[in-house]
Amino acid sequence: xxxxxxxxATLSVSPGERGTLSCRASQSVSSNLAWYQQKPGQAPxxxxxxxxxxATGIPDRFSGSGSGTEFTLTISxxxxxxxxxxxxxxxxxxxxxxxxxxxxxx
Amino acid sequence: xxxxxxxxGGVVQPGGSLRLSCEVSGFSFSRxxxxxxxxxxxxxxxxxxxxxxxxxxxxxTDSVKGRFTIARDNSKNTLFLQMNSLRPEDTAVYYCAKVFxxxxxxxxxxxxxxxxxxxxxxxx
Numbered sequence: 001x002x003x004x005x006x007x008x009a010t011l012s013v014s015p016g017e018r019g020t021l022s023c024r025a026s027q028s029v030s031s032n033l034a035w036y037q038q039k040p041g042q043a044p045x046x047x048x049x050x051x052x053x054x055a056t057g058i059p060d061r062f063s064g065s066g067s068g069t070e071f072t073l074t075i076s077x078x079x080x081x082x083x084x085x086x087x088x089x090x091x092x093x094x095x096x097x098x099x100x101x102x103x104x105x106x
Numbered sequence: 107x108x109x110x111x112x113x114x115g116g117v118v119q120p121g122g123s124l125r126l127s128c129e130v131s132g133f134s135f136s137r138x139x140x141x142x143x144x145x146x147x148x149x150x151x152x153x154x155x156x157x158x159x160x161x162x163x164x165x166x167t168d169s170v171k172g173r174f175t176i177a178r179d180n181s182k183n184t185l186f187l188q189m190n191s192l193r194p195e196d197t198a199v200y201y202c203a204k205v206f207x208x209x210x211x212x213x214x215x216x217x218x219x220x221x222x223x224x225x226x227x228x229x230x
Contacts, residue, residue, distance in 0.1 A: 034216035036151070043201055043220040044151065050214065087151055091215035094165045096141075098151045 002026050002090050004099035011104045019075040021102045023088035028068045032092035035064055035073045038101075039084045047086075048073065078104070108132040108219045110202050115224030122192050122228070128185040128202030128221055136160070136180040139205040141217055142187050144198035144226075154200070155187065156215070169195075192228045199223040 003026040013019050023033070031051040036044040046055040048064035051071055061076040075082055083106065088099040114126040128140070142154040155176040156165045164176050175188040185202050203217035 032214070032216075036217070038151075043222055044217070045220070046216065046218055049206060049216045049218075055218070089151075089153075089216060094156075095167050096153045096156075096215060098153065101150045 001095055002029060002093055002097050004088055004090055004097050006086075006088060006099035006102045008102060009100070011102055012106065013078055013104065014106065015080055016077050019078050019082075019104055021073040021075075021086055021104070023066075023071040023073070023099050025069045025071075025090055029090040029092035031067045032090060033064075033066070033071050034089045034091065035062075036087045036089065037082075037084045038087065044087065075104075108204070110204065110219060110221035112200065112202055112221045112224035115200065115226045117227045117229065118192055119230050120193060120228055123188070123190045124192065124226060126187040126189065126200055126202075126224055126226070128187075130183050130185070130202075130204070133204070135178075135183040138207065139213065139215070140176075140178065140185045141203045141205070141215075142176060142185075143201045143203055143217065143220075144196075145201070145223075146195075146198045149198075152198075157185070189226070192226075194228050197226060197228050199225050 005024045007022045033051045035048040038044040052064045063074045065072050085101045085103045087101045109131045112128050139158050141156050157176045173191045177186045201220050201223045203220045206214040206218035
């Protein structure tokens with residue numbers, strides 16, 4: 001099983017600042033990496049797939065990069081609605097696996 | 107628009123059974139593989155099971171193998187998760203989600219669209 005790790009566990013930032021979230025896979029997942037955003041009481045929402053492709057309707061302040069084992073989600077200028085938990089997920093191998101999440105808060 | 111609506115959750119005693127359903131609309135269900143993903147209270151996301159578009163193949167996380175069965179009825183646009191021998195650690199919100207198919211016909215096995223979830227509580 002591929003183990004996904006995320007850092008930091010909590011990212012404390014202010015609105016307007018840049019946020020950088022990291023995700024690491026225990027072995028190569030090529031570019032088969034997705035990022036999700038989840039707000040309290042809501043289902044997760046797909047942000048990025050293929051490591052760097054924004055899903056439909058996702059603002060361009062969200063960008064993804066990386067391949068192999070190291071990935072980054074960047075939020076260029078944090079808005080109030082971006083404060084949430086972010087999960088990465090690999091879908092290169094079965095079982096697909098999620099990281100433990102990064103909470104972005106004030 | 108694409109919609110996935112889960113149902114069937116509830117409170118059940120350890121060792122009991124539940125059958126979750128996920129009714130979909132707004133896309134050609136019979137073309138898409140489907141996932142179940144769960145989230146225990148205050149915890150992260152855990153993938154549970156996957157079924158191919160035609161039901162020809164299934165995958166499960168180790169902790170549910172032999173206890174849970176994923177199935178689908180393409181004539182009714184509905185996905186199922188039969189859960190037997192339930193344990194307290196199965197307590198979670200259960201989400202169904204569809205995979206993504208690119209314009210080139212390539213299947214990507216991430217969770218493209220999610221339902222709102224249904225809550226399963228296993229407790230005596």
